[in-house]
Amino acid sequence: MAARSRLGCFSCRRRKKKCDEVKPICTACLRNDLRCEWPDPNASPRAPGRASAKASGSTQTFDATLVPASDAWALASRESARRNLPATIPASPSSFLLPGSAITGSETWRLLDHYLKDTANRLACLQDSANPFLHTLLPAALGDELLMNSILALSGVHLMQRLPELSSDIQSLTWSSYTRALKQLRLTLPTAFGQGSSVDAAWRALLVVLIFYLLEATRGNDPKAMQRHLGGAHHLMAYVKNANASPTQPSIVSFTTELYIYNAALASFTTNCSPTPIMLPNAWTTTPATAGPEIGVLCGCAYELFTLVPRVSALLWEESSHSQSGNGQNPHLVSQYHVLRAQISNWIPRSDQQELILCAELYQQSLLLLLDSRFADDAQSCIDQAFRVLESLLSRLPPTSPIATTATWPVFAIGIHARDPHQKELARSYLRDLVRVFGMGVMETALNQLEEVWAAGPGVDVASRIFTNRNELLLLC
Numbered sequence: 523m524a525a526r527s528r529l530g531c532f533s534c535r536r537r538k539k540k541c542d543e544v545k546p547i548c549t550a551c552l553r554n555d556l557r558c559e560w561p562d563p564n565a566s567p568r569a570p571g572r573a574s575a576k577a578s579g580s581t582q583t584f585d586a587t588l589v590p591a592s593d594a595w596a597l598a599s600r601e602s603a604r605r606n607l608p609a610t611i612p613a614s615p616s617s618f619l620l621p622g623s624a625i626t627g628s629e630t631w632r633l634l635d636h637y638l639k640d641t642a643n644r645l646a647c648l649q650d651s652a653n654p655f656l657h658t659l660l661p662a663a664l665g666d667e668l669l670m671n672s673i674l675a676l677s678g679v680h681l682m683q684r685l686p687e688l689s690s691d692i693q694s695l696t697w698s699s700y701t702r703a704l705k706q707l708r709l710t711l712p713t714a715f716g717q718g719s720s721v722d723a724a725w726r727a728l729l730v731v732l733i734f735y736l737l738e739a740t741r742g743n744d745p746k747a748m749q750r751h752l753g754g755a756h757h758l759m760a761y762v763k764n765a766n767a768s769p770t771q772p773s774i775v776s777f778t779t780e781l782y783i784y785n786a787a788l789a790s791f792t793t794n795c796s797p798t799p800i801m802l803p804n805a806w807t808t809t810p811a812t813a814g815p816e817i818g819v820l821c822g823c824a825y826e827l828f829t830l831v832p833r834v835s836a837l838l839w840e841e842s843s844h845s846q847s848g849n850g851q852n853p854h855l856v857s858q859y860h861v862l863r864a865q866i867s868n869w870i871p872r873s874d875q876q877e878l879i880l881c882a883e884l885y886q887q888s889l890l891l892l893l894d895s896r897f898a899d900d901a902q903s904c905i906d907q908a909f910r911v912l913e914s915l916l917s918r919l920p921p922t923s924p925i926a927t928t929a930t931w932p933v934f935a936i937g938i939h940a941r942d943p944h945q946k947e948l949a950r951s952y953l954r955d956l957v958r959v960f961g962m963g964v965m966e967t968a969l970n971q972l973e974e975v976w977a978a979g980p981g982v983d984v985a986s987r988i989f990t991n992r993n994e995l996l997l998l999c
Contacts, residue, residue, distance in 0.1 A: 533548075629692045632681075633678050633692065636678075640681075641677045643655075645820075647819065647881075647928065648818060648924070654776075658773045658777045660673070662771075668706045669733075672699075672703045672737075675696055676737045678696025680961060683740060683962065703730065707727060721765045724762045724765065725762055725778055726774070728755060728758040728759060728778055731754045732751075732781045734751045735785055736785075740961075741963045748997045749789075749997065752786065752789050755782055756786065780820060783821065788931050790831060790836075791998075821928075822881055823879060824871070824882035824885050826869060827869060827882065830862070834892060840855060859893055871883070877925050877926075878925055880915050880918055880919040881925040881926065883911075884912070884919070884933070887908055888931070888933075888935035891904060891908040891939060895939055905939045909939075912949075916948065921959050922959050927960050930953065930964065930998055931999060933953060937950075940976065950973075953969040964998055968998050
């Protein structure tokens, strides 16, 4: 019998089962359709046990039961009110019809419920009422068939990652929602690009394409589909960047722009083509246009570092191409290295939130190591120092932290340089924890790719193999 959990939810404690402590609903409660109860973090400390579960109502409850549509919708509404989310969800499904051809039924409410309770907060470092996946995207989707189908598909893919044995009805709804959204997007593109086009329609199309990209990242096994969606995002961003008309939904613009910056920057390291520069609206070239509630959803406090990622990628790609020609070091590239390294090294986080700072420093260290491993005179010393810093940062950044959803890329970028067992296990164990907590397929892809790199043994030019066009397509975010 599994050891009784002393830190997990009350349901696992009562059943004397091991709890994986994933909030808001642990895997055991999700699998067994149980009510998941946790100690209230704001309540005074109590000894664990049955008594504390009943005492003075000091629990947080999340219901995982698959219930009829009316009950599931009411549950989602109560959860929205409890977490201070916008009052955009009607009191019952009878007073609300999903827009257009979106399918109704208990499976639909199960997907919306999962999005509200789990998916949305697994995608962002900002949580609940501060999370634009909830306060910006969800209200817009309630009146938009295309956005709603995109959300249903994204939530369903995430739920399938959580529970591979999920019912065939929910899996069927997930893929039908994805197919419907793809068809709807193709039908609406003329309103974004054609005669009499609307800049709002273009921003909406860009947001949907980025949701598709996140869906494939959650799925984790189709980088070509990710690349196609990202290519569409590049074209759409180029269009809205040069549009003369002003959009009427600034919150959608800010949210969509940061989604684009984060994913396009990290994808600039795609391995089967030269880096594609990210395109920013004019007001975002150095810092975000506004400090609104949509800013920081993925970039945290590291916005400036993300804008430097494509420059690092371009320099590494150019240096790798130059080294293949058999010539010595290019002084011009070396000069670029020193300038770029100084910019990254001198970067200072603008935040007072410790976990945001720690994750930003992960990105800072990964970019420095990628540069140093190619240009520094003593690359091995740089690698050893980077792993010492990595160990310090990961010891203070728990994998359950919301910002850790963005930690996959820097851990991977440092991890590819691992040589001794301790270094490998440091990256391996942290990525395993991320897979367990966030349920994102792209995290598992990163871990599997690292294992392949390590199996290749020493002497392999890892940076060239991973970050140039001599390898198969790899997209991480």
